[in-house]
Amino acid sequence: MVENEAEGEGRYRAPALDKGLDMIELLAAQEEGMTLKDISLALGRSPTELYRMLDRLARRGYVARRGDTYELTMKLFLLAHLRPPIRRLVGQAMPIMRRFTGAAEQACHLVKYDRGNLVVIAQVEAPGYWGVTIRVGARVGMVGTGSGHVLLAQASDEERRLMFEEHEWMPYEPRAPKDLEARLAQVRASGYESMESQQTAGVYNLSVPILGGNGTVLAALTCPFVRRLENPDAPDLDSVLALLLDAGRELSGIPAGA
Structure with a gap:
């Protein structure tokens, strides 16, 4: 007692x-x-x-x-990456992410939910001398980012409730809007999120889910798309989204064309 x-x-x-x-x-x-x-x-x-x-x-x-x-x-960060699931996911993702950045001419990063936080666990910079990147280890918002919408959309109602209960809201992060459920339903139906960044003007967040063998969401793959004025032949937003969807399907083990 x-x-x-x-x-x-x-x-x-x-x-x-x-x-x-x-x-x-x-x-x-x-x-x-x-x-x-x-x-x-x-x-x-x-x-x-x-x-x-x-x-x-x-x-x-x-x-x-x-x-x-x-x-x-960086010792704590390195220890976290020794966890087999994260090490395995990052190891599988990096070659695919590098191929995506080469074809899309855009940066990308991988975001995972971890005990109340959304954390960037891998990133690849855009080719060339400039681009929009988010550092590995950074926390990102849950309701104001493409990554957050994708992870929430793929979660069950109970999982989503727990995610909100555990989440450590950041000072600049907006609270969940009233139309969030409708937005998440749209993301779930389309299989991706495409939205203007709420943090950086001129950036469009493109995000797709990375799914495990049992259909659960493992992570979100996100591209902070910016239109490259110096290269008129660079892939446009729709082309980059198609490349990102292909990368997401490959990481999820979904055969091409399925």
Whole structure:
């Protein structure tokens, strides 16, 4: 009885672990490094109690020290990509994504839902010297992006409800509009999303689902389409969408023409 009560009220605590996780989450949100004093002020803790923890994180490679500042390394990101499902998906996707960018002359990225967040897990830049890309590891919105619409559209009603419950809404991210269900039904029927970007003017988000063997959605493949004025012969939006649909079907294991 005591054990159940403790579990229900969250009384199983690990202060040292919480302290380390607090610092990792704080540093992950910073564009630049932070001094020990800055970290202690942000967390409301004394520099003395944080220093040893920071030293251990640095020795284990999670944090790097640059002069008197600390910043997060890529170790957590690399550990996440050691998970077999993600490694396998990215490994299968990259050759297909590279072929797409070469033919479409556009960039593309792969987005996966992970415990409340939509995360870019792979990206390929457009050929040439410019293009629109989103960095790997970036979080994207759920209702204001093509990737989000595709992932929501392919989910069941119960899965969609849980996705909204778990989602960590970002400050700039719009809330779900009243006509979202109708939009998702349209995406589900067509098999893709094509919409003006709500983040960048002049960009059109083209997104298609990547499906698993049992029909569940694994990820979304998205192309931030921009019209290339320097090359009048570059594929237009409809042509790029057709190439993206082909890439999505190939990644989903759907035979050509099916």
